[in-house]
Amino acid sequence: MKHGGNIWEVIEKYKFKVEDILDFSSNINPFFDISKIKKIILSSLNEICFYPDPEYKKTRKKIAEKLGLSYKNIILGNGSSELIYLLPKALNLRKTLILIPTFSEYERAIKLNGGKIMFLRLREEEGFKINPNKIPKLLPHVDSFFLCNPNNPTGNFVEKEDVFWISKKMGDEKFLIIDEAFIDFTDKEGIAEKVKEIKNIFVLRTLTKIFPIPGIRIGYMCGNERGIEKISAFQYPWNVNCFAKNLIENLICVDVKEIREKIRKEKEYLYESLKSLKGIKVFKGEANFLLVKFEKGIILKDIIEKLKAKGILVRDCSNIRGFRGNFIRISVRRRGENKRLVKELKWLLNQ
């Protein structure tokens, strides 16, 4: 499966340096001061010679404190992708509801474990809006529901009250798995805090979006104590490296309000600029990216390749199940970078 963010392919093909690349294809925050992160890594260097605490108790406690939970409500992952693959096995998911288009790893993880999937297609005509009322009638046919909230790559968000309503409809024997990878970019409240009371909800989180550290691999999940204990029993030991561990401990309480505001402004700018280009339609959503549809007749592959040749990467959505037509996903970057993308796209569309 191809994802965004594979800058290495482009670097090799076009002989770029890492610093030449303008990556709009992975949804990484461009505003966070990376020197803070480097400092934490440097101060962790003395730990490389030791195995991490296999229980990661201190790290889990830090997360728990921030969320008003116990460390027993928290499990760490080598990126949240490890946890996405752990869940189907640990919870023995046999049939799962997935709304498409969405993040492709849910489907792969479930199928690898021999599970089946019921797809519910979000409609372009409705702006890919997620309608909670459509869910209950599907629930008798599945044992679980994977919801990306806000959804990647459409950006649509299901409000808290609706999530709780669905969770109630699901009952205690079924699992509602909410992936809040992009929650920090919205002004919405996540629901991780609620997993103590609501036993059928598991909430996935990552630190590698709002903090720009996807190279280090950090994710976590919140759930009720018994559930987390059960899932942990399926995990391999020492899955989280010492840098990831220390970054969580130091970053989990960082206030990201200001950064969120900066991204919101840039997103507005990028949205308005892209909207004015001919031949494309822009979907805004709640996250730090925009979904862009190109008119029929525009050869998307060519545009993507021509951008690549200039060191600019966007996320080609053609391999994401559920889209009809030519879609790309563009993450929000700094003003000058956004300007450059718009300029290049404008030029390419006018050719």
Add this chain to the structure above:
Amino acid sequence: MKHGGNIWEVIEKYKFKVEDILDFSSNINPFFDISKIKKIILSSLNEICFYPDPEYKKTRKKIAEKLGLSYKNIILGNGSSELIYLLPKALNLRKTLILIPTFSEYERAIKLNGGKIMFLRLREEEGFKINPNKIPKLLPHVDSFFLCNPNNPTGNFVEKEDVFWISKKMGDEKFLIIDEAFIDFTDKEGIAEKVKEIKNIFVLRTLTKIFPIPGIRIGYMCGNERGIEKISAFQYPWNVNCFAKNLIENLICVDVKEIREKIRKEKEYLYESLKSLKGIKVFKGEANFLLVKFEKGIILKDIIEKLKAKGILVRDCSNIRGFRGNFIRISVRRRGENKRLVKELKWLLNQ
């Protein structure tokens, strides 16, 4: 499952600093110049903001070059423990032969996947020697054989010719999985180079023993192309962090002959010194650790706890299946450190 190397427990309990700890419980090389490793990490800092290449092609090529293989013969793991857990699922292992005592993760990984285990107990009276002739008659009852070579924690080694002989007896439909985590510490040749020709062998390797970097998580496995492709299909994406990736690329070709010689000398010293203590018996093996048995009547738990209170950790083997009696495992460290351990043990045994 308790392992060696959990210094964090001791640090918390006795209020030590990391640098106060003398860790004989994890088998990490104390002679490698850690500044080399820190330099590689510093030069990788610009990569933290990017997802790694999900295929890790460059890294796999570096390993392959060193071993005379193709990159398609190599798969990377977030530590070799990730791969130990991936194998039973990807190869659908239903019943596996394991020689005990050995590394406990094989058993856990197989059982988590619903597989069964046939144990063959190595006998203390025979110095825990592995007798290849005992294997063929067990093979009809299993579909796979996990062999740690040299074996952890006994240090015994099965010669290359015997491994090939067993592999032949197994036939093409069964899998021989060799964990060579400690091969770099021996003067023996590994068999990773042979996986092209011998289709039923998979060889696990780690970089976190000979290079002292267990905090960073690096392992890999060699096997035939089709097998590796099949196993990769079960892996979650971006499992190896950017530091691990770059450390492999830079360290895989480092010559460790001199270090091996230093460890051999220190091991000899530690062996002779421990042997002279009353009430204990020492097993030497081929790796960078010694297995030590305490006479009946000695309360091992007390000794271990008293060492901990002084910041000294040894590996308590009481939770390892297959031992009868009081065993600990001690890894070889630098002369001064080894001396200190012997002195403390002598004092405790004479009390």
